[in-house]
Amino acid sequence: MASKSSYLIGGLALVAVIVGALPAAQGIASSKEIPVVQVNRAVKGDRLAVPRTIAVKKAPTETARDTIKNPEPKNQRRIMDGCDPLFSPVTVPALAHVAGRCVS
Numbered sequence: 001m002a003s004k005s006s007y008l009i010g011g012l013a014l015v016a017v018i019v020g021a022l023p024a025a026q027g028i029a030s031s032k033e034i035p036v037v038q039v040n041r042a043v044k045g046d047r048l049a050v051p052r053t054i055a056v057k058k059a060p061t062e063t064a065r066d067t068i069k070n071p072e073p074k075n076q077r078r079i080m081d082g083c084d085p086l087f088s089p090v091t092v093p094a095l096a097h098v099a100g101r102c103v104s
Contacts, residue, residue: 077097082102082104083103085098086099
């Protein structure tokens with residue numbers, strides 16, 4: 001166990017370091033002048049322009065055209081209702097007619 005004198009010497013060394021660092025710390029915070037910044041906010045309200053016209057909804061002049069549906073080819077086999085395809089018709093269109101599982 002350490003003797004009491006080593007604790008005393010360590011405590012005195014710590015006090016000496018604090019006393020030596022105190023003037024340096026006061027020198028850092030010695031600037032007491034706070035800079036004053038002035039901002040002109042007089043024209044702040046001019047950022048958004050007031051709308052001069054009023055928007056009115058008008059009826060469409062053209063009617064929507066009916067989409068033409070492509071008829072399914074007659075020779076392509078289809079999966080029964082309630083069955084999921086085993087292969088995606090996008091990635092493997094040749095095997096899109098193979099049923100993977102069916103719900104009855």
